[in-house]
Amino acid sequence: MNLAAICRKERRGFSLLEVLVALAIFVLLGALVFSLIGGGRALLERQADWKRLSAGIGSALERMEGDLTSALIAGEGRSPLFEVGRFGGNSVWRGFTAIPEEERTAGWGNVYHVEWVEWRIESGGLVREARRDWVGGDREKKERWEGIRLLRLAAWDPKGEEWVEVWGGERDGTIPPAVRVTVGNGVREWSVVVAIPVGFGGGVRGSIR
Numbered sequence: 001m002n003l004a005a006i007c008r009k010e011r012r013g014f015s016l017l018e019v020l021v022a023l024a025i026f027v028l029l030g031a032l033v034f035s036l037i038g039g040g041r042a043l044l045e046r047q048a049d050w051k052r053l054s055a056g057i058g059s060a061l062e063r064m065e066g067d068l069t070s071a072l073i074a075g076e077g078r079s080p081l082f083e084v085g086r087f088g089g090n091s092v093w094r095g096f097t098a099i100p101e102e103e104r105t106a107g108w109g110n111v112y113h114v115e116w117v118e119w120r121i122e123s124g125g126l127v128r129e130a131r132r133d134w135v136g137g138d139r140e141k142k143e144r145w146e147g148i149r150l151l152r153l154a155a156w157d158p159k160g161e162e163w164v165e166v167w168g169g170e171r172d173g174t175i176p177p178a179v180r181v182t183v184g185n186g187v188r189e190w191s192v193v194v195a196i197p198v199g200f201g202g203g204v205r206g207s208i209r
Contacts, residue, residue, distance in 0.1 A: 057145070057148060057183055057185070057190055059145065060126050060145040060148060060183060061181065061183065061190065061192055063128060063143070064093075064119060064128070064181055064194075065181070065192065065194050066097075067095075067097040067117055067119075067128075068093075068097075068179055068181075068194045068196055069194060069195070069196060069197065070097045070098040070099070070112075071095050071096065071097050071175055071196055071198060072096055072097070072098055072114075072175075072198055073096070073174075073175065073198075081094060081095055081096060081116075082094075082095040082096075082167065082174070082175045082176075083095065083167065083168045084153045084154070084155050084164075084165070084166060084167040084168070084179070085166060085168065086165050086166060087120075089150070089152075090120070090121040090150060090151045090152065091151050091152050091153035091165065092118065092119065092120045092151075093117075093118070093119045093120075093153055093179075094116070094117070094118045094119075095116075095117060095175075096114055096115070096116055096117075097114070097115055097117055098112040098113075098114060099112060099113055099114075099115050099132075100112055113132060114132070115130045115131065115132050116130065116131045116132075117129065117130045117131075118130075119151065120151065121148070121149065121150070121151050122144075124146070124147070124149055125144050125145055125146045125147065125148060126144070126145040126148035126151060126183065127142060127143070127144050127145075128142070128143040128144075129141075129142050130142075130143075147185050148183050148184070148185060149184065149185060149186050150182070150183060150184035150185070150186070150189065151181075151182075151183055152165075152181075152182040152183075152184075153165070153179055153180065153181055153182075154179070154180045155167035155176035155178075155179050155180075156176050156177055156178040156179070156180070157176065158176075158177055163180060175196055175198050176196065177195065177196060178193055178194060178195045178196060179193075179194050179196065180192075180193050180194075181193075181194060
C-alpha cells in the first residue's frame with residue numbers, strides 16, 4: 001500500500017449512521033439529565049411544603065395543649081363549660097382557659113386572664129377562636145393553621161374508664177382528666193394525650209381576674 005492510500009485512509013471521517021447513533025445517545029442522556037433535575041426539584045418542593053406543614057401542625061398541637069392544660073371552670077357569672085362534640089368527621093372543643101398575663105416576683109405567682117376558646121375545622125384549616133372579657137366589651141380573635149383537615153378529640157371518662165367522643169354539659173361542667181387530640185392533613189395523622197390538672201382535682205395556680 002502506497003503512502004497516498006494510507007493518508008486517505010487516515011483522513012476518513014464518521015459515517016452518517018455513526019453520527020445519527022451518537023446524536024441519539026446524546027439526546028437520550030440529555031433527556032435523562034433533565035428528568036433527574038426536574039424530579040429533584042419536585043422532591044425539594046414537596047419536602048419544603050411538608051416541613052412547613054409539619055411546623056404548623058406542631059404549633060397547633062402546642063397551642064391546643066396549652067389551652068387544655070390551663071382549662072378551668074370559670075366563675076364570675078360565666079356558665080361553666082367544657083365541651084367536646086362531634087360534627088361529621090371532625091370534633092369541636094369549647095371551654096374556658098387561663099392565659100398568663102404577667103409574671104409576679106413577690107411570691108404571688110402568675111396573674112391570668114380568662115379566655116373562652118373554641119377549636120374547630122373551618123374551610124380546610126384548623127381554627128382557634130377566642131373571646132376575652134374587657135371593661136369595654138368582648139374582643140374576638142382568630143388563629144388559623146392551614147392544611148389541617150382533621151380534628152378528632154376524645155375525653156377520658158374515669159367512671160367508665162374509656163375514651164368518649166362527646167363530653168358536655170350533662171356532666172355539670174366537670175373537666176376530664178385527659179383529652180386525646182388527633183390532627184391530620186388527609187395523608188397522615190398526629191396524636192397526643194394531654195393531661196388536664198384540674199381534671200385530677202388540681203387547678204391553675206395563680207389568681208384569675
